[in-house]
Amino acid sequence: MIKSLGYFLEILRGSVITSRHFFINMWFHTLKLFGIKTKTKGAVTIQYPEQKKEIASRHRSLHRLMKRENGQPRCVACMLCATVCPSECIYIETAEDSDDEIQKYPSSFIIDISRCCFCGFCVEACPEDAIRMDTMKIELASYERECMKYDKEKLLIINLIDE
Amino acid sequence: MVKILIDGNAIEVKEETSILEAAEQAGIFIPHLCFHPALTPEGNCRMCLVEIEGFPELELACSTKVADGMKISTQSEKVTEARKSMLEFLLAEHPLDCPICDKAGECKLQDYYDDYGLFDSKFNEKKEKKEKKVPIGKNLILDRERCIMCSCCVRFLREITHTQELGILQRGIHSEIGIYEGMPINNNYSGNLVDLCPVGAITDKDFRFKTRSWLLNRRDSICPLCSRGCNITIEYFHGFSRFEELKKVYRIKPRENLKVNGFWICDFGRYNYYYLYEDRMKGITYKKIEKESQMTWENTLNFISEKIKSLYHENKTSRIALICSSWLSNEELFLLKKIFKDDLEIENIYLVDPLQGESDGLLLTSDRSPNTRGAKEIGIKTMPLNIGTLSKETDLIIICGYFLVDHLKQEELKVMLKSIETKVLLTAHNSELDSFMDIVLPIALIAEKDGSLTNTDGFVQYFSSALKLPGESRPEWKIFIDLAKRLRLNPAYYNKFSSIKDIQKQIREEIPFFEEEIE
Numbered sequence: 001m002i003k004s005l006g007y008f009l010e011i012l013r014g015s016v017i018t019s020r021h022f023f024i025n026m027w028f029h030t031l032k033l034f035g036i037k038t039k040t041k042g043a044v045t046i047q048y049p050e051q052k053k054e055i056a057s058r059h060r061s062l063h064r065l066m067k068r069e070n071g072q073p074r075c076v077a078c079m080l081c082a083t084v085c086p087s088e089c090i091y092i093e094t095a096e097d098s099d100d101e102i103q104k105y106p107s108s109f110i111i112d113i114s115r116c117c118f119c120g121f122c123v124e125a126c127p128e129d130a131i132r133m134d135t136m137k138i139e140l141a142s143y144e145r146e147c148m149k150y151d152k153e154k155l156l157i158i159n160l161i162d163e
Numbered sequence: 164m165v166k167i168l169i170d171g172n173a174i175e176v177k178e179e180t181s182i183l184e185a186a187e188q189a190g191i192f193i194p195h196l197c198f199h200p201a202l203t204p205e206g207n208c209r210m211c212l213v214e215i216e217g218f219p220e221l222e223l224a225c226s227t228k229v230a231d232g233m234k235i236s237t238q239s240e241k242v243t244e245a246r247k248s249m250l251e252f253l254l255a256e257h258p259l260d261c262p263i264c265d266k267a268g269e270c271k272l273q274d275y276y277d278d279y280g281l282f283d284s285k286f287n288e289k290k291e292k293k294e295k296k297v298p299i300g301k302n303l304i305l306d307r308e309r310c311i312m313c314s315c316c317v318r319f320l321r322e323i324t325h326t327q328e329l330g331i332l333q334r335g336i337h338s339e340i341g342i343y344e345g346m347p348i349n350n351n352y353s354g355n356l357v358d359l360c361p362v363g364a365i366t367d368k369d370f371r372f373k374t375r376s377w378l379l380n381r382r383d384s385i386c387p388l389c390s391r392g393c394n395i396t397i398e399y400f401h402g403f404s405r406f407e408e409l410k411k412v413y414r415i416k417p418r419e420n421l422k423v424n425g426f427w428i429c430d431f432g433r434y435n436y437y438y439l440y441e442d443r444m445k446g447i448t449y450k451k452i453e454k455e456s457q458m459t460w461e462n463t464l465n466f467i468s469e470k471i472k473s474l475y476h477e478n479k480t481s482r483i484a485l486i487c488s489s490w491l492s493n494e495e496l497f498l499l500k501k502i503f504k505d506d507l508e509i510e511n512i513y514l515v516d517p518l519q520g521e522s523d524g525l526l527l528t529s530d531r532s533p534n535t536r537g538a539k540e541i542g543i544k545t546m547p548l549n550i551g552t553l554s555k556e557t558d559l560i561i562i563c564g565y566f567l568v569d570h571l572k573q574e575e576l577k578v579m580l581k582s583i584e585t586k587v588l589l590t591a592h593n594s595e596l597d598s599f600m601d602i603v604l605p606i607a608l609i610a611e612k613d614g615s616l617t618n619t620d621g622f623v624q625y626f627s628s629a630l631k632l633p634g635e636s637r638p639e640w641k642i643f644i645d646l647a648k649r650l651r652l653n654p655a656y657y658n659k660f661s662s663i664k665d666i667q668k669q670i671r672e673e674i675p676f677f678e679e680e681i682e
Contacts, residue, residue, distance in 0.1 A: 078262035079375045088403040094372045100295045104263040104372050127262045 055136050060120045062137040063111055063150070064158040066130050073156060074130035077106040081122035081131060089115035090122060106152060113140055114148035167233040176229055183211055183224040186237060193237055194246065194275050196253075196361040197313035198225040201426050202322055207313050208253070208361075210275065212245045213237050221245050243279065250280040256291055257362075258308040266363030268376035272311065293339070299329070300348030302368045302434065303356060307339050310364035316340065316356045323427065324525070326350045340364070351523045354433040355426075358416060369434055370414045374400055379413060382629030385616055386415070386432040387490065387533040387609040391526050392618030393417065393424035393432060397439075397610055397629045412439050412630070422622060429527045439610060442593045445634025448603040460637065460645075463602055468649035470559055470585055475507060475650075484511040484557045487543070488564035489532035491639060492614030493623065493677070494666040496534065496541045498643040499563075504543075506652040511557070514538055514545045518569045528619055533609065537617035540676040554579045561587045563606075563639065565594035589639060605636035612638035613663040623677060625667075640666065 021043075028042035046053055055061070066074040077094040095107035123133050135158050142148050164175050169182075169189050176185040181204065186193050196208035204225040211224040216234035221241065236242065253272065261267045293307035317329045317340070328348040332341040342348065348356070357367045379398040386393040399412045415436050417428040447458045449466075474483055485503050487496070503509045522529040538545075548570070553560075560583050567576065573595060580586055580599045588600040591608050609616070611632050615625045632638075640663065647657040660666050670677050 076263050077372070078267075079378070080262070082403065083375065083378065091403060094374075096372055103260075103295065 055138070059136065059138075060118045060123075060133040062113070062135045062140060062158065063116075063122070063131055063133050063155060064135050065109065065152065065155040066132060067156060072102075073106060073109070073152065074128050075106050075109065075126075076102070076128055076130070077104050077109075078127060080125040080127065084121045084125040086119060086121065087115045087117050089113075109152040109155065111150045111155065112148060113150055114145055165229050165231050165233075167229050167231075167235065169235045170237055178229070180229050181225055182213060182215075182222070182227050182229055182233075182235055185229050186213075186224065186235070191237055193224045194271075194279060195225055196271050196275075196311065197315060199315055199318075199359065199426075202315065202318040205314055205318065208311065209249050210246060210253075212242060212249070214239050214242050246275075246279045247282060250276055251282060251285070253311050254280075254284070255286060256308070257311070258290060260309075263372075264309065264363040265366045265371060265376070266360070270363060271361040297341075298347065299340075299342050299365070300353045300356075302430070303348060303353055304366050304368060304371065305340060306364050306366065309362050310340055311362055312338060312340070313361055315359045315361065316365060319352075319356060319359055320348070320350075323355075324350045324352050351429045351431060351527060352427055352525065354430045355417070355428070367414070374413055382610075383418060383626070384610045384629040385533070385624055385626045386428060387616070388432045388435060388531065389520075389526075389528045390530040390533060390535050390619040391424065391528050392533055392616050392622070392624055393428045393526060394420040394624070395428060395432065397436075399630065412436050423618060423620075423624070424526055427526065429523065429525070431527055438592070439608065439630065440633070443633050443636075444590055444593055444597075444603065444605040445636065446605065447635055448597070448600070450601050460604075460635070463604065464642070464645055464649060467561075467587055467602070468646055471507065471646075471650060474558060479558070480507050480509050481511070482556060482558040483507070483509050484513070484553055484560045485509060486513045486515050486548075486560065486562045486567065488566050489514065489516050489534040489538050490564050490566075490609070491538075492534065492609070492612070492616055493537045493541065493670060494614050494663055495639045495643060496538050496543055497666065497670050497674075498640055498647070498660075500541055500543055501656075502643060502647050502650070502652070506647075507650075511553070512543060512546070513548055514543055515548065515564070515566050515570060517566050530619065533618075534616045536619055536621055537615075537623075540617060540621070541670075541674065550575060550579045554582050558584045559587070560585070561589070562596070562600075563589045565590045565592060565596050568594050568596055589642065591636065604642065605634060606642070607632055607636055607638040611636075612640070614638075614640065615667065621676075 025042045028038060028040060031038055032042065068074050077092055079092050082090040082092050089112040091110040092106050093108035094104055097103055097105045118133070120133055122131050140148070165178050166173065166175050167185060169186050169191055172189050174185065174189045176188060183193050183195060183198060193211045193213065195211040197206070198204055198211060206223040206226045209223065212221040213224045214236045215222050254276065257272070261273060264270070267273060295306050295308060297305040297307060299305045312331070314331065317331060320329050321327050328342055328346060329340055331338050333339060354367065356365050378400050380400065382397050384395055384397050386395045394417070396416045396418050397412055398414050398416060415428070415433050417424060417426060419426050447460065447463055449458045449463050452458055452462070471483065474480060487499055491499065504512060516532040516535065518531070519529050520531050571579070576596065576599060586600045587602045587604070588596055589604045589606045590596070591606050597603050610629045613627045615623055617623050644657060644660050648654070
């Protein structure tokens, strides 16, 4: 009996908090309506999927692989990004290029986005500026884990769409 | 003996020692690129400059011999300035392609720049282009841009292998390492040039671009591919945890041991490491049991021990045959002899080894099994295989290793094993022999177990496991102890063996040959 009364009291307290927020926000919005400027402003909800907030220019978003002039990846497969990655989500396989100037290129480059913590260390470690996180793509959810593994081809195409 | 003073430390060294070696004895490190203890110093890199009191100029530590009362300083301002300048000279034409260089991470030039350099380049001019990919041998690729002309490779081929395939061509700034036209490096020690090269000028085709050196894990082991028993380091990388990749050995490197192999290993031992993970036997096969869940070590060992027991109680031990090999360690051969020869009194113990190869006169011996000397000292006698008597007068045969395949043809094997009632095979690899067997048990390789080996000169070397055991496999010494415990022969004797150390102690007590070598 006393226990259920306690629950009832908690519900009451919750509705008090909610309505307090409502009236405070209502108060500031009404003041704004009459042209009175205040320090605190009323809270605003962004209608997310329809309405989008601008992303800061330094925001770390989905990776992309940069290209050379001939369309080949700029990456030389030095594996520094894979070494520095704290969540071990980068997997690189290397191969020998026929061009003596390039010598080494990644035959496979996979980033497991589901594991990635978006720290940006890979971008910092890259000596060739071959990987960047400036695609501004943040909607990366997927129904399958396999779809979250971005391979070399996928990471290079992201580049194309943006430029 | 000569008394000298290095950085204020008074030490006494032998006459004819170089300053660099004397400093190393005192625990002071002098940077060097072209010096190697096994080769004559040439003083090409000039990184080892030191200041000696009374000498007008800086002297080379690698080629200057110590003299009584020398006062040497290795850290003075003049020396550090000289080191920095020397590095600047070396890096003037160096391409700095560390991201794609296989040596990165273990490159001496890279390390020294970090320790003594840290300057910005003063050159505005473009660096000279040279050939980046010159094949100079079966497994070797030379990059002339990276070469710093230390001449280690030339000296190695002149002084160690005496083959002299490499030389320095041209003069002055145009000088470069090269081979005689159409005569690539073709000796059994060419792989050592890759380790010897202080920069990434000579790279290994087998290791080239496969992985990076800092990702590799390093474990000490002993090379089991011939009876020399060279000390090696196995370098492997198990892959990043998020991506499935088999634990893979990337390369074998020599480990310094002046008593056995010096600083080198042969190419036969270096490049034949694929046996470590290819064609491995991973699970137990037991043909009489259909359910896989019942194929356990317990069941199979129980079955074998029951079989041996029944034959033993009927006084039919002469109908048990054992074929072992010198790929077993000293401890395992010792246990094998104790159980089967001394306790069960089995006479039919054969030693079947891999076929003999060719010796190259330096390290590689003609005997291609690691422990022939150990088997001899322990007292396992080699008997000629008599196929006729073996097939007729045997009920149970236990075979360790698949080397029988090398000696007998498939038909001969079939005839020999056909009439034998129970056939047990202990092997680490899949082979033709598997199909003839009733029970196949997976075992460990030398790199995966603890133990000791006796090399051809009678030098006992102890080693511990470097790699993890694949699948269900177990080391043989554990199998032999388990079997002995199940047979209930002399329980007081076998129960005290719980680790490899206990067996080693027992061997030292019982066999005088092993007494002395305690490491």
